[in-house]
Amino acid sequence: MTTVTPPSGTDPATGSATAPSAPASPPATPAAPPSTGRGHPAVGWRLRFAALALIWGFSFLLIKVGTEGYAPFQVTFGRLLFGTAVLAAAMAVRRERLPRGARTWAHLTVAAFFLNALPFSLFAYAELTIPSTLAGICNATSPLWGMALSLVALSEDRPTRRRVAGLGIGFLGVLTVLGAWQGFSGLDVGGTAMALLASLSYPVGWIYVRRTLAGSSSSHLSLTGAQLTLATLQLAVVTPLFTSAPSAFPVVPLLAVVALGALGTGVAMLLQYGLVAEVGPTTATMVTYFIPVIATVAGVTLLGERLGWNTPVGALIVLAGAALTQGRAGRAPSGKGLGRPRARPGRP
Template sequence: MNAPSAPRAVPGTPSSAEHPPPPDLPADAGRRSVDWRIRFAALALIWGFSFLLIKVGTDGYAPLQVSFGRLFSGAAVLAVAMVVRRERLPRSVKTWGHLFVAALFLNALPFSLFAYAELTIPSTLAGICNATSPLWGMALSLVALSEDRPTRRRVAGLGLGFIGVLTVLGAWQGFSGLDFAGTAMALLAALCYPIGWIYVRRTLTGNDSSALALTGSQLLVATVQLALVTPFFTAAPDGFPLLPTLSVLALGSIGTGFAMLLQYELVQEIGPTTAQMVTYFIPVIATAAGVALLGEQLSWNTPVGALIVLAGAALTQSRARSSAGSPPRKARRERNGRRTARGRGLSRS
């Protein structure tokens, strides 16, 4: 999951990997009492621990119930934020139609797939599969977005990331001991995010509503989607076990709602290029949490493959970072040459 540098009115994804662009914040939003590095580390920890919370939540609830509880509590947090900031819900029926599709691919479907996946695979593997989202995004953008052109660096990053996935899965061992269905669902969940990003970019860019209003509305729609589906596929829980219940509430209120607000501030303050770097810390924290707190087993190929996946993801994002940061060397030379020429002309006159 990476933070797209889309226009302000485009909502992002929640997740254990949700990275929306900044909303309309007050003029002093960048001047915070807590240093941005501390908030950056907090965001990485929150999203890294999301996969552990999903695992614990599924010990007491069905996967769809975990996802519904997550969305409900996350939407409640954003609803409060919208009331405090006096944000209004979108009024256009067309906008709500686009939000329905965005909510499906950015929230309801990936959240549920990750929850189902963690019934049979470790949370560490789910976190690493989530890190493949930028790789899927690069591959899809070459087809769906005409302005994204393939470069040698980005194609190399895609190939490197694919090698990393095969390393994590232990392809040379014939994927022995691997739950294929669970792994496939986790990878499919990671694929949902770039599909949703591309759709949002094509349909909601330039919308009059703020990103906070759109994202809060998106979570609301996703909550309604699962509220309609969950009763048909799950039975009502017999009780409310303490630890799974607390995990689901924390996953939604902190890992989804509060984390979104925290990232809004970071993107507004330090820009999407730096803020999106949190993506590369998530699988590391998810792996450490799963091993240390859940006692999950970790073979050598899992961390090695994860590092290869992250390196490939970084390469696929290198073009966006260079365009968002300092200009290419050739462009700088041309601009400096124009400035020099103008200076010479003024001195001669």
């Protein structure tokens, strides 16, 4: 999933980040979860947490199904279009306005590219040649990239033995997933590289947002809605240049794209906002650890993708390393949504 969130603190993320800086970390005024009228959420946070993990975990399967009928850029454009529609509806219901100021919109344009347009497109292209299970695991490396980049780009981040060890363990896990000891045989290098670049794009965007939009007075929902709108416009320009209009509209791939956008990008962000507001960014971002597991189970059981022993073993090593990098002794970027520094999980 995605959006912006100027991070702060430290927290794990999938396709997302590092410690307490929630992907959907709310701004000064976080989006409130649905209420029954008594000040309590209409649906328990654990059920919403499980729903969020399932939605994001199945996103990789939906990307794979979508690309079976449409070009990768078309899948990404549809995803952003339907996701933006959901957020626009939420903004209308809550009477939120889009942010103002040319400078804010300029920064949001860059954020939209690195947090939405680029990674979504890379994952779509990657899944033309690699299994959805591998794409989901590559997404889980985002916290590792985030920590490595934050140590270089953010002066307030200080390395600790635990976090450096986590970084090393995490990338050892990546090599295990890729089967480095057998010369990466049977691996599509291009597709895997695109998936890893997609996961790298998220922390680049987080760091940019942290440096430029952390002090914004606009609400989190407003900034995220504007960000997705800009990403949709970027794909609206690029898609016709590199793809031709589809001659047919296969139903199943089309439904996959609609679900990917409306659920995986729109509804998922709203669920995330509510969770961060209710239980805090640290608990909310734990969803990160379930996404690659669900993506793997979905790919194997529903798409019949093969799974070598090194894939689940390497994935566990990656997640263990990512968990270690989330130590409290430093601040790292995370989150795909905008707002004030806090924690965040990730979306593919």
